[in-house]
Amino acid sequence: QVQLVESGGGVVQPGRSLRLSCAASGFTFRTYGMHWVRQAPGKGLEWVAVVWFDGSNKYYADSVKGRFTISRDNSKNTLYLQINSLRAEDTAVYYCARDGYDILTTSYHYFDYWGQGTLVSVSS
């Protein structure tokens, strides 16, 4: 079965860096795009970044552009999120999610599998 397991979260001081990981299993990782989505405490969902199946394209939310870097290692079935210059407003649970798609049309894309999330808390 499909599994996504995030790790790397913790309590970090403002201005420091952190790298989150998402270990994937149960599917052919190298054939799917992957996303990071975050959720601040008591708030809604915010899309953060996406990387294409082969790593050739990456896109970011304006709120994290220039500070966050999404990457993947298809040989290790692992997705990463490098977070630099952490701010208090980056405090959130970070989820990785698979970019699923409708097999018949391949037009509709959605987040069909999610990890359990890893909490990043930015505090001095």
Add this chain to the structure above:
Amino acid sequence: DIQMTQSPSSLSASVGDRVTITCRASQSISSYLNWYQQKPGKAPKLLIYGASSLQSGVPSRFSGSGSGTGFTLTISSLQREDFATYYCQQSYSTPRTFGQGTKVEIK
């Protein structure tokens, strides 16, 4: 960026009620609209994709409709396990924006 607006932000309902949640996009997104359910402390779960297609394993009491800029999620007969927060999300363009969520509470 495409803005997604849900209404209401919260609602109270009883078991057995029919519940409808609305989502509006700031521009036309055709049928590129997904719905998710999230329970406290858990990851979101995909319910509906392509505005009206039921994800495998999701009960048939959930349905979605709409296209263009207006969409609805309907729960035909609310069950106890359906009390949760629901989010719409567009997949028409990047960034893949979410609505602010609708919390369904027990009356």
